[in-house]
Amino acid sequence: xNASATSDLPIGVxxxxxxxxxxxxxxxxxxxxxxxxxxxxxxxxxxxTKSPASICRxxxxxxARLQEQGVKLLVVACNTASAVALDTLRRQMxxxxxxxxxxxxxxxxxxxxxxxxxxxxxxxxxxILGAYRxxxxxxxxxADVRELACELLVxxxxxxxxxxxxxxxxxxxxxxxxxxxxxxxxxxxxxCTHFPLxxxxxxxxxxxxTSIVDSASTTAAVAGHLLAERGLLNEQTSAGQLRLLATxxxxxxxxxxxxxxxxxxxxxxxxxxxx
Amino acid sequence: xNASATSDLPIGVxxxxxxxxxxxxxxxxxxxxxxxxxxxxxxxxxxxTKSPASICRxxxxxxARLQEQGVKLLVVACNTASAVALDTLRRQMxxxxxxxxxxxxxxxxxxxxxxxxxxxxxxxxxxILGAYRxxxxxxxxxADVRELACELLVxxxxxxxxxxxxxxxxxxxxxxxxxxxxxxxxxxxxxCTHFPLxxxxxxxxxxxxTSIVDSASTTAAVAGHLLAERGLLNEQTSAGQLRLLATxxxxxxxxxxxxxxxxxxxxxxxxxxxx
Numbered sequence: 351x352n353a354s355a356t357s358d359l360p361i362g363v364x365x366x367x368x369x370x371x372x373x374x375x376x377x378x379x380x381x382x383x384x385x386x387x388x389x390x391x392x393x394x395x396x397x398x399t400k401s402p403a404s405i406c407r408x409x410x411x412x413x414a415r416l417q418e419q420g421v422k423l424l425v426v427a428c429n430t431a432s433a434v435a436l437d438t439l440r441r442q443m444x445x446x447x448x449x450x451x452x453x454x455x456x457x458x459x460x461x462x463x464x465x466x467x468x469x470x471x472x473x474x475x476x477x478i479l480g481a482y483r484x485x486x487x488x489x490x491x492x493a494d495v496r497e498l499a500c501e502l503l504v505x506x507x508x509x510x511x512x513x514x515x516x517x518x519x520x521x522x523x524x525x526x527x528x529x530x531x532x533x534x535x536x537x538x539x540x541x542c543t544h545f546p547l548x549x550x551x552x553x554x555x556x557x558x559x560t561s562i563v564d565s566a567s568t569t570a571a572v573a574g575h576l577l578a579e580r581g582l583l584n585e586q587t588s589a590g591q592l593r594l595l596a597t598x599x600x601x602x603x604x605x606x607x608x609x610x611x612x613x614x615x616x617x618x619x620x621x622x623x624x625x
Numbered sequence: 626x627n628a629s630a631t632s633d634l635p636i637g638v639x640x641x642x643x644x645x646x647x648x649x650x651x652x653x654x655x656x657x658x659x660x661x662x663x664x665x666x667x668x669x670x671x672x673x674t675k676s677p678a679s680i681c682r683x684x685x686x687x688x689a690r691l692q693e694q695g696v697k698l699l700v701v702a703c704n705t706a707s708a709v710a711l712d713t714l715r716r717q718m719x720x721x722x723x724x725x726x727x728x729x730x731x732x733x734x735x736x737x738x739x740x741x742x743x744x745x746x747x748x749x750x751x752x753i754l755g756a757y758r759x760x761x762x763x764x765x766x767x768a769d770v771r772e773l774a775c776e777l778l779v780x781x782x783x784x785x786x787x788x789x790x791x792x793x794x795x796x797x798x799x800x801x802x803x804x805x806x807x808x809x810x811x812x813x814x815x816x817c818t819h820f821p822l823x824x825x826x827x828x829x830x831x832x833x834x835t836s837i838v839d840s841a842s843t844t845a846a847v848a849g850h851l852l853a854e855r856g857l858l859n860e861q862t863s864a865g866q867l868r869l870l871a872t873x874x875x876x877x878x879x880x881x882x883x884x885x886x887x888x889x890x891x892x893x894x895x896x897x898x899x900x
Contacts, residue, residue: 392674393674395674399667399670399873399874399877400667400668400873401873474877501780501783502777502780502781502784502786503782504780505777505779505780506774506777508776509776509777511777511798516791516793516794516795516798519790519791519794520791523786523791533755598674598675598676599674602674602749
């Protein structure tokens, strides 16, 4: 099935949970003709605290599920899986292309501010993996990269408290050490799929003129380029169909995921699958 | 080994992660002569999003590990496991007694305010299970029980931001619906092992005179009574020894767990075990 990828196949999007729905949302905005199938491995989240071997195994099982039904592109909308399992998944999906969320964000940051100062906001697991630092420094050795673990922003996004005094207070507190170090970033990179929901709160806290690199929209742009290059864009204007698969917890997926997708979801919109 | 429980055996404490260290801390305060062995199943947390069958299996495996080395009492310092797996674990440990965290908190709340209004602050998973509501209503059919899911308080405690404007702002926001419903609780029950760390912030937000029921200290008290009843208190005044076992992530366990235990921990203080 891999070899016969055609333009009418859906794009597959995989994440450990609901966070990747911000990436799905960005893809829908950018590529409204595309059919999409999303798989959230909610039974086994969070991936960030698992060993690399477990992450590769889980990601590979999820990928196999999407591969089975046929996709023309796989988007790995999970920072941990992008950092740890991308090579494994590329071998598995070959010749179907695989896009992670780290590289597009890093590339966009370097393009906007070559030799610049980059602040990556991410989860503790992503910071420990150092994937953004490696991806940015690999493209631009002059770049000055700082990474900040902002765990509370994940819960804040899931709770839907994305604006107002609490959200801005938490963002400010995370940024305090930068002011002490006199580090003024050119770019702030949203290095967790949950953080695009907090973009407005973050923009209100960082100094005017700081650019925000959102790895959801940069990943959607890369997916679009890649499909265009290979002649795989869907030219049919039948509205893009969306299937949502999860490995557990349809009710919570619908409630929290609806905010991430920017759309109302019911538990019955989610198909539960075993991996 | 179960049948030969003697006073010099340690008390076993089991949790899905580090939260149960608040219970361990309370037991150390109340029973300073006792040796303690703690097992945090950090590789498989959170339990709250897992199916009841999986929770029972995980809890049973963790319990077997503590059983193997010999304990005179098992404390299940995890609300989810207490709500779902207590009967399974009691059968497994029999005749060694097993104490969960839900019953002691519910009993203390009813004792303080018979026929009273009880507000349970917990995780979403505990609220969905309704274990505190059932335990309180089972003891006192006149009781008026409300449960509030406060997910962000978990991350707040793990981040160590336990006092100040952000903590109080978040607690206040969670309590807003109560004011709208004109529900004035007699008791606020800390129905998550993380929440004793936020006790001061919670006390500053709730009306004066509201009593706080901390399931960590109520569980420690019940453990003490139970050992005394069975003549199993350790009378030796050699300081209580503490062993900490975890299934993953010794570094994070030490950093976050140290705050919960109220003691400095190094990663080398944690023994990693496979279940």
